[in-house]
Amino acid sequence: MKILHTSDWHIGKTLYNRKRHDEFKAFFSWLLKTIEQEQVDVLLVAGDIFDTSTPGNRAQQIYYRFLHHVAASVCRHVVIIAGNHDSPSFLSAPGELLKTLDVHVIGSISGNPADEVLILRDTEGNTELIVCAVPHLRDRDIRTVEAGESVEDKSRKLIEGIRDHYAEVVNAARQQRAALSPSIPIIAMGHLFVAGGQTIEGDGVRELYIGSLAHIPAGIFPPDIDYLALGHLHVPQRVNNSSVMRYSGSPLPIGFGEANQEKSVCLIEFDQQIPVASPTIRLINIPIFQPLERIKGNWKDIASRISALTAEDSRAWLEIIYEGDEIIPNLQERLQSAIEGSRLEILRIKNSRIISQMQDQIDDSGTLEELSVSEVFEQCLSANAISSEQQTELWHTYRETLASLQEEDTNTE
Structure with a gap:
């Protein structure tokens, strides 16, 4: 029996306002082909199906079209749980209809742990698999609020609540297995942050609970679980160095921080001839459907890299982080000129040096709220030791820009 574990699709996610529908469609086309090639029996999706709780029509269309196609494939069952980005009620609404396609959706807990135990x-x-489909556990689901609680009390109660819930659900699964056959594997799913999990700056991972509370110790999960399929962290990784406790990671890079990350899905195979044997795990790398690249450095470094990408006929989306000493007032125009005639596209430009210098100057002389717009600009010039000749030109450009903005405000009143 073959099982495919994926998570954190984030359908509908944009990147600096750039829509990514084509990437999502390309991923699902690849996923369908992989399911057919690998003869996958069960697909597990461990939360964050959509990027928001109110996904747009196009995102919904992509989702339901995929489910329609996968239901007609060799895959016999799809199990989907809600993540912290998902609306439990929205995800669960078509649940009864999707069951007719052997698509099982668990959006929230019901109060009866047995409802999260699926017999596939x-x-x-014949029963071939038992799945403990535990959705993202929200604070209100597992913790009773009491007056005067400390941060430590809240964290402890959250962890205890999650541990107890998994114990109850797995115990219900254990009872089902005892009544059916001891050789049936038990798989558990979840969407949470296990302590020690690896994240990447800019990967979009939000804290699930209050602040940085409730990073869950790996030891809370019952030992009866034959494979733990987790979602929430976007970096593919083992949990506590266990081969059978894993985050599949997100299939697409959610931000430029994930641009160089190898994305994959987990293929789990149980040998049904050997009662409850440890499964064989294999990672299947996901192709890059839209290249992303973050370019950092001075102007020479940036121009050189853009030139190399142009020579490769790259169609990458770029994030440019300028860190040079030279003040470049027309940085955006220079960059656009550098990519002209290529298939490159710049989605974001960040001038780190000007930002840091301006902030340092502001910190020395008062808060931002205490300074006028012109004073902020003047301090920016002073902080960067701009020559008097260049200052004259920059002040002229600044005043023209300010006048233009004021004129726009007047016209819209």
Whole structure:
């Protein structure tokens, strides 16, 4: 029996206002082909199906079209749980209809742990897998608020609540297995942050609970679990160095911080001839559907890299972080000129030096709220030791820009 573990699709996610529908469609096309090639029996999706709780029509269309196609494939079952980005009610709404396609959706807990235990059967009606489909556990689901609680009290109660919930659900699964056959594997799913998990700056991972509370110790999960399929962290990784406790990671880079990350899905295979044997795990790398690249450095470094990408006929989306000493007032125009005639596209430009210098100057002389717009500009010039000749030109450009903005405000009143 083959099982494919994926998570954190974030359908509908944009990147600096750039829509990514084509990437999502390309991923799902690849995923369908992989399911057919690998003869996958069960697909597990461990949360964050959509990027927001109110996904747009196009995002929904992509999602339901994929489910329609996968239901017609060799895959017998799809199990989906809600993540912290998902609306439990929205995800669960078509649940009864999706069941007819053997798509099982668990958006929230019901109060009865047995409702999160799914018995999956093969084409002959024999039970082949038990899945503990635990959705993202929200604070209100697992913790009773009491007056005067400390931060430590809240964290402890959250962890205890999550531990107890998994114990109850897995115990219900254990009872089902005892009544059916001791050789049936038990898989658990979840969407949470296990302590020690690796993240990347800019990967979009939000804290699930209050502040940085409730990073869950790996030891809370019951030992009866034959494979733990987790979502939330975007970096593919083992949990506590265990081969059978894993984050599959996000299939697409959510931000430029993930641009160089190898994305994958987890293929889990149980040998049904050996009762409850440890599964074989294999990672299948996901192709890059839209290249992303973050370019950092001075102007020479940036121009050189852009030139190399142009020579490669790259179609990458770029994030430019300028860190040079030279003040370049027309940085955006220079960059656009540098990519002209290529298939490159710049989605974001950040001038780190000007920002840091301006902030340092502001910190020395008062808060931003205490300074006028012109005073901020003047301090920016002073902080960067701009020559008097260049200052004259920059002040002229600044005043023209300010006048233009004021004129726009007047016209819209």
